[in-house]
Amino acid sequence: MATHKLLLLPGDGIGTEIMASARQVIAWFDARLGAGTFALEEDVVGGAAYDAHGKAISEAAMDKAMATDAVLFGAVGGPKWDGVPYDARPEAGLLRLRKDLALFANLRPAICYPALADASSLKREIVEGLDILIVRELTGGVYFGEPKEIRDLGNGQKRGIDTQVYDTYEIERIVRVACDLARTRGKKVTSSEKRNVMKSGVLWNEVATRVGRDEYPDITLDHMLADNCGMQLVRWPKQFDVIVCDNLFGDMLSDIAAMLTGSLGMLPSASLGAPDTRTGRRKAMYEPVHGSAPDIAGTGAANPIAMIASFGMALRYSFGLVAEADLLDKAIAAALETGARTRDIGGGGATLVGTDGMTAAILKALDELSA
Incomplete structure (x- = not known):
C-alpha cells in the first residue's frame, strides 16, 4: 500500500478544532486501508505562524508543503492580528502557498444535501438536488x-x-x-x-x-x-x-x-497545480471555504463538515481513492439524515450538536456504511 503524505496546517480560530475532526476521519481511513496509508506532518500558518516566527508562514513549513503530496489547510486570521504589517497578515500565508505551489485551479463544489434543503435561505424546490x-x-x-x-x-x-x-x-x-x-x-x-x-x-x-x-x-x-x-x-x-x-x-x-447549500460551513475546496511532466501528479491544497470564525472559536460549535469534505476531495483528486471519497460523501449525507446539526445549519426538529458530535455522527455513518 502506497503511503500518501499529507501536511496539516490548522491555522487559527476554529481551524484547529475542525482539523482535529479531520484527523479522526483520516485515522478511520488509515485503519480501513492499512496502517501507514497516510503519513501526516503538521505545522503552523497564519496568525499562529506570526506569533511563532514573525511571518505568516515559515520557510520550514513551505519546504514541507513543497515536498508533500497534498496540503490540508484549516483557516487563518482573527482580530488579534489586525495590527500586524500588511505583508505579515495571516492571509499572506495562504496566498504564498497558492502562489509558490502554483495552485492555479480552485474547485469549489456547491452541493445541497437532501437533508439540508430547508436550511438554505432559498425555497426547497430551488436548491434541492443542487x-x-x-x-x-x-x-x-x-x-x-x-x-x-x-x-x-x-x-x-x-x-x-x-x-x-x-x-x-x-x-x-x-x-x-x-x-x-x-x-x-x-x-x-x-x-x-x-x-x-x-x-x-x-x-x-x-x-x-x-x-x-x-x-x-x-x-x-x-x-x-x-x-x-x-x-x-x-x-x-x-x-x-x-x-x-x-x-x-x-x-x-x-x-x-x-x-x-445552507452554510459556508458545508463547502470544501481543492486548489490544484499543473500536472508534473514526469509523474503526472499535481501540487494540491484542500481547505474549507469558510474562515476562522473567531466569534465561535473555542466554543466547540464549529461545523467540521467542510473540513472533512476537503479531505474527501484529497482522496479523490490527489490520492486516486475514488471509492473512499464516495464513501465519505455518503457518510456525510447519512449523518445529516439522522438529524444531527451544528448551529449554523440547525432548524426545526434538528438535534443540535457541536464539532465533536457532528464528527462522531460521520464516523458512525462510516462504520455502518462499510459494515
Missing part, C-alpha cells in the same frame, strides 16, 4: 496584479491601486480544467466575466470561446456576465453545471453558491 462546481482561477487577476499600492497624492488625498491582469495561457489552462471536469458531469460550462466594462473580460471571453470551440466540441460552453451570474445563482441555480471565472469573481460567486 450540484454546481465553480472553477476559479487562483494565481492571477486583481489579487496578484502589479502595481498594487496606495499612493499619497498630497493635499490629504490618496489613491488605492489594484491591477487586473490576465495572460492568454492563464485563461486557457483554467478553461481546460473546467471543460475536463464538465466531461465527468453534465458537459456544460458557463464562463463568467465582465467583458462589457473590463478589457481583461474581453480577452477572457475570446480565449474561453476558442478553447471550447477548438478543443472541447462535446462541451456546451456559454457566457454570462458576472453580475448576472450572481443573480442567476439565487434565481435558479440548477441551470448551472460548471462555472469558470477569474480570481475575483470566483471568490464572490462561490460564496454566493455556498449559501445556497
